[in-house]
Amino acid sequence: MNVVEVATARPYQVRIGSGAVGDLAALVAGRRVVVVCPQPRVDLVxxxxxxxxxxxxxxxxxxxKTPDVLVSGWEKLAEAGMTRGDVIVGLxxxxxxxxxxxLAATWMRGVDVIHIPTTVLAMADAAIGGKTGINIPAGKxxxxxxxEPQAVLCDTxxxxxxxxxxxxxxxxxxxxCGFTNDPVILDLVEQPGILDVTSDTFVDVLTRAVTVKAGVVSEDLYEGTSSRGHVGRERLNxxxxxxxxxxxxxxxxxxxxEADAVGMVFAAELSRRYLGLSDEVVDRTRTILAGIGLPITFDEVGWADLRETMNLDKKTRLDPxxxxxxLRFVGISEPGEVAMIVDPDEDVLVECYRSLRAA
Structure with a gap:
């Protein structure tokens, strides 16, 4: 079992490996538990x-992640008589x-939550770091x-x-995480069999990604605004x-x-123009993502519509x-070296978007 410490003001562990869910019973002993779970995965409870x-x-x-589902969850917590001493498990x-x-953050102004992620995305990112939220029509x-959770159990x-x-x-x-913090990840994901979630290589890259996330959020939990050369939690974007x-x-x-794969190609193109990212790394971005089977092209939506939506991005700031x-983008000058790209030229943005068109 691999254990990664998240050293925030309220420290907790991320436990990674086969059988990690076996630690849950001891973590919730003596408390009532509410399990929030999607219908297709209820059998896992x-x-x-x-x-x-x-x-x-x-x-x-x-x-x-809709307001209606959120309100329904609050009502069910009320029906269950959920108290501050109880715990929510996100499965x-x-x-x-x-x-x-x-739900945990808002019920009675905060109750404990333990996450048991069941997807690679949730294990590597979403369940760690204390970000919670829902979507509305205006944006994600x-x-x-x-x-922050009490613990995260990543049972492979x-x-x-x-x-x-x-x-x-x-x-x-x-x-x-390989592009922003740990370039060794890039070498590992190019190895044959990386899609085998039982392989040692997969567990290694997952643990490395969790270690990256833990280190970043430990230093900048609330995602303070980054400067050009000093980038905190925003680097995860x-x-x-x-x-x-x-x-x-x-x-x-x-x-x-899938969307982030296209976004990384766009960010690499922007980084080439503003931060001097090499052609080799831009090309490698496409090669790695395509090799995994992820999309690297996109032109299904007009640029003007995407550009308007990006105005609501959380990194965007209003010039007083x-x-x-x-607009503020996260870029890289090389793998592991991150810098902010602030207010890029609109023509350059259009040019980078055009580079996403399928050949």
Whole structure:
């Protein structure tokens, strides 16, 4: 079992490996447990070893992250008589842990939550770091809160039945950590068999990605505004500015990792123009992502529409002098070296978007 410490003000552990869910019973001993779980994964609840948990079934994937589902969750917590001494368990993918975390953050102004992610994406990213939230029509994760979990249990046995599409999507977030923090990840994901979630190589890259996430959030939990050369938690948004706009315009039918793959290609092109990222790394970005089976082209939505949606990106700031929204992108000058690209030229943005067109 690999253990990664998240050294925030309220420290907790991420436990990674086969059988990690076996640690849950000791963590919740003596407390009532409410399990928030998507309907297709309810069969996993019995593997948690809990005594009569209360189960709140939610829709699968991004359909769970709506105001209606959130309100329904609050009502069910009230019906169950949920107290501050009880605990919520988020069992599912990143959408489920986002929702469960937000329920925990807002119920009685905060109760404990433990995440048991069941997708690669959730294990590598969504379940760690305390970000919670829901979507509204204007954009993804615009409503949310920071609420750290008591623990995160990444049981790799839960990944063995995932469709290949879900594994690929989650690997996009792991690749992102390779570009922003740990270039060794890039070498490992190019190895044959990386899609085998039972392999030592897969567990290695997952642990490395979790270590990256833990280190970043330990230093900058609340995602303070970064300067050009000093980038905190915002570095975890490499590729996400375009990706979130793509997801919104595709009505969340794209997996997050799929959209982020396209977003990383866009960010690499932008980095080439503003930060001197080499042609070799830009080309390698496409090669790695395509090799995993992720999309690297996109031209299904007009640039003007995507650009308007990006105005609502959380990294965007309002210029008090001009009242103009200023876009801020995460870029890299080389793998592991991150810098902000602030207010890039509109013509350059269009040029980078055109580079995403399929040949």
């Amino acid at each position: 019995e593997r948690l070893g809990l005594d009569a948990p209360i189960i709140i079934e939610v829709p699968d994937a991004e359909d769970a 599912g993918g990143g959408a489920t842990t986002d929702l469960a975390g937000f 994760n615009l409503v949310g809160a920071f609420h 046995d839960l990944l063995t039945t995932l469709p290949a599409r879900e594994v690929r999507s989650g690997l996009a977030e792991i690749v992102k 490499y590729g996400h500015t375009l990706a979130h706009a793509v997801e919104a315009h595709e009505h969340f039918t794209w997996r997050h990792g 002098r001009t009242q103009r929204r200023v």
